Amino acid sequence: MLDVLRVRACAVGEIVDELGFTQPTTSKHLRVLREAGLVRVRTHAQRRIYSVDLEQMAELDAWLAPFRQLWNERLDALGEHLDRSEDEAKGK
Structure with a gap:
């Protein structure tokens, strides 16, 4: 997941497509990475965009x-x- 985000900022759906995980699994992993301070999240319209901190x-x-x-x-x-x-x- 960090490898994908290292290349470019992505929404959850893009990460799901890239890695083949389910949306709930991807969201859980992103939450852990966010809580650890390794990724940032910003809102763009209705989407949450994640990037490496x-x-x-x-x-x-x-x-x-x-x-x-x-x-x-x-x-x-x-x-x-x-x-x-x-x-x-x-x-x-």
Whole structure:
């Protein structure tokens, strides 16, 4: 849903068409994203238009940065271990 909204602002019906979810499911997800502050909503005529809240996404990205670093270090260590194990199995 965020990928769709990242490209362009959409009404609920457009998101339903894009993702194939039901309207109630889409609305529930949008409500959760709105309450989390990740999307904004504005009214245009009878429609509610949703878009990504870039400021909140930047805050989320900053909050995730230390975790991303932690996982990158662990995944790098795992990759090195697997490379060594493969080399040992080949008799190097």
